[in-house]
Amino acid sequence: xxxxxxxxxxxxxxxxxxxxxxxxKRLVFLDSGATSQKPIQVLDAxxxxxxxxxxxxxxxxxxxxxRASEAYEGARLKxxxxxxxxxxxxxxxxxxxxxxxxxxxxxxxxKGALHIGAGDEIVVSELEHHANLLPWQQxxxxxxxxxxxxxxxxxxxxxxxxxxxxxxxxxxxVAITHQSNVLGSVPDLAPIVTAAHAVGAVVVLDGxxxxxxxxxxxxxxxxxFIVFSGHKALGPTGIGVLWGRIxxxxxxxxxxxxxxxxxxVTMTESTWAPVPKRFEAGVPNMAQAVGLATALDYLSNVGxxxxxxxxLSLTEYALAGLKEIEGVKIVGPQGITNRGGVISxxxxxxxxxxxxxxxxxxxxxxxxGHHCAWPLIRKLGLTGTTRASFYLYNDFSDxxxxxxxxxxxxxxxxxx
Numbered sequence: 001x002x003x004x005x006x007x008x009x010x011x012x013x014x015x016x017x018x019x020x021x022x023x024x025k026r027l028v029f030l031d032s033g034a035t036s037q038k039p040i041q042v043l044d045a046x047x048x049x050x051x052x053x054x055x056x057x058x059x060x061x062x063x064x065x066x067r068a069s070e071a072y073e074g075a076r077l078k079x080x081x082x083x084x085x086x087x088x089x090x091x092x093x094x095x096x097x098x099x100x101x102x103x104x105x106x107x108x109x110x111k112g113a114l115h116i117g118a119g120d121e122i123v124v125s126e127l128e129h130h131a132n133l134l135p136w137q138q139x140x141x142x143x144x145x146x147x148x149x150x151x152x153x154x155x156x157x158x159x160x161x162x163x164x165x166x167x168x169x170x171x172x173x174v175a176i177t178h179q180s181n182v183l184g185s186v187p188d189l190a191p192i193v194t195a196a197h198a199v200g201a202v203v204v205l206d207g208x209x210x211x212x213x214x215x216x217x218x219x220x221x222x223x224x225f226i227v228f229s230g231h232k233a234l235g236p237t238g239i240g241v242l243w244g245r246i247x248x249x250x251x252x253x254x255x256x257x258x259x260x261x262x263x264x265v266t267m268t269e270s271t272w273a274p275v276p277k278r279f280e281a282g283v284p285n286m287a288q289a290v291g292l293a294t295a296l297d298y299l300s301n302v303g304x305x306x307x308x309x310x311x312l313s314l315t316e317y318a319l320a321g322l323k324e325i326e327g328v329k330i331v332g333p334q335g336i337t338n339r340g341g342v343i344s345x346x347x348x349x350x351x352x353x354x355x356x357x358x359x360x361x362x363x364x365x366x367x368x369g370h371h372c373a374w375p376l377i378r379k380l381g382l383t384g385t386t387r388a389s390f391y392l393y394n395d396f397s398d399x400x401x402x403x404x405x406x407x408x409x410x411x412x413x414x415x416x
Contacts, residue, residue, distance in 0.1 A: 005302065005310045007395040013039040013298075014393055025363030028398045028405075033181050033209060033342050033389030034367050035231045038291075039298055046236055046291035056283050058260050072286050076276075078293035082300065083211075083218060083226075083243055091242040091249075091276045092289055096208050097131040099227035099242035100175070102255040102279060103204060104135035107173065108143055109253035113200065114172075118144030121170040123196075126152040126379055127180045127187065130372045132206040136175055145172070150192075152379055156185030156332035156339075160192070167195040174203050178210035178226075182371045182387065183332030184315070184342030186210075193222055202248065208232055212299065213340055213391070214308035224248055230288065235295035239288035242279070249275040256281040299392075307392045311341030314390045314399055318343055321403040327410055331385050341390035344371075347410050352384040358409035359386075362401055 011017045014037050021027050029037060055068040073087075080087040093099045107116045116122065122136045122145055140147040148166055151159040167174060174196040179186050189205075196203050202224040210216055211226070212233035218226065225248070230239035244252075254261055254272055258281035263271040272278045299307065316336045322328050327348040333339045347355055356368035369384040370377045377384060388402055 004306055004313070005392060007393060010302070010393050013041065015040060015043075017393070021363040021365075022360060023363075025361075028362070028364045028394075028401045030388040030390065030394065030398065030402060031365045031367050032232070032391035032394075033371075033387065035237070036212065036234050036391055037393065038234060038236070038295075041298055042234055042236065042291045042295045045294035046287045049287040049290045054287075057286050058277075059283075068286060071290050072284065075289040075293035078296055079241055082296045083216070085218060085243055086246065088274075088276060089243055089246050089249065091244070091279045092284055093240040093242055093279075094238050094285060095231075095240040096206065096227040096229040097240070099240050100131055100204070100206070101135045102242060103173075103225060103227075103244075104139040105255050106252040106279075108139055110251060111253075112251055114202070114248065114251050116143055116145050116172050119170065120145040120172045121148055121168060122146070123148050123150070123166055123171055123174040123201075125150040125158055125176055125187065126375055127156070127158065127177050127183070127185070128175070128373065128375070129177065129181050129206065129208070130374070131208075132175050132177060132204075133375070136173070146170075150176075152376060154380075155334070156180060156183035158187045158192075160188060163191050163195045167192070167199060167201065169199045171196065171199055171201040174201055175206070176203070177206040177208075178216070179213075179340045179342075180332070180373075180376070181209050181342065182344055182373050182376055182385065184209075184339040184344075184389075185333050186338045186340060188338075189221060189223075197222070209340060209342070213304070213311060215304045218243070230292040230295065233292070233295055234298055235292035236285075236288040238285045239292045241292075246275060249279075252279075254278050254281065258282045302392055308340075310392065311390045311394075312336045312339075314394055314396065315339070315341045315343060317396055318388065318390075318399045318402060321399065322406065325403070325407055325410065327414070328406060331380060331382070342387060343389075344385035344387045345406075346382065346385055347406070350410070350413050352386045354413065355386045355406075355409045358412050359402075359405040362405035362408060364402055364405045366402075 055065040211228040261281040331344040352368035
């Protein structure tokens, strides 16, 4: 397993790993679940766009504008190829959060089968990040729809014993995470998708924690929409992706209004451009899209299947080490079955923020708190957890420092 990825070579592509941390320690970055680091190839792609191609896309007939538009649309083609979908089904947003809000608002405005109003039902789960809860929660409050959810089991799986009671003929949309950002657990999607489609509901998949880390086969998943963020996939901030089936996107109303998303405009009425332009009002994040395309190329060149297996090997190694530490409790899945490279844990008697501050003295960067998932944390009866999340630039020596820092944090407070 040590030879699965050449992590030393990969790290050389990431300038930030040359930066000394507090006390001169090397950076052990274990917070990729929040945001990933960026390779020099991505930094260069974004910088080169501004240096050589900068012009407003789709707005000029001059040569530079043509080059900018080609670069931007080329990025769309790269994303489409990465997902295995048609380019006209790929919509650029500024984040996965905006993508989910786009869907919620558009469903409210749209007519026909996709419209959500009073009496309709929206289904989520207790695993959701706030980004895949609040847009649906607020949509239900605005429209009089009913918000329902799947409960979480203690091991981080979803309770699917009553699927037919949660998903009913009134259900219009089911929005589910592909992997928990807190626990790393991967829900069993097949019965959820089957039940949703059986009643004519659409399925929205939050792929923020899966798309950057493993091969995601949309044809096998049979979902209707997926969202993910560029900044979690080695790409720039300020760029997100929404993919949807074209026959559904064609039925949807715009989320934002302005330049480039119109077909015709008079002083009293307007008509909308075809998908995807309909959902990309204003000058888009052009350089960020180009950077994202380069990031996805980087991931593809390394190999997503290899990345996923590498992360699971690190997770297994870390789980074994953490379980040997007195006072440490793993929250959620205890093994690597149906999970990704994310581990949440607590230390008896210690607040996660205190734990994280001591771990920082070792150069270890982890996330602490509720992880933008308060309902999940409250269901577990916790104030928060400490979370380590792995990526392609981590290795077993990083896990060793993680274990050392956890012991150091525990002993610092326990021995006072």
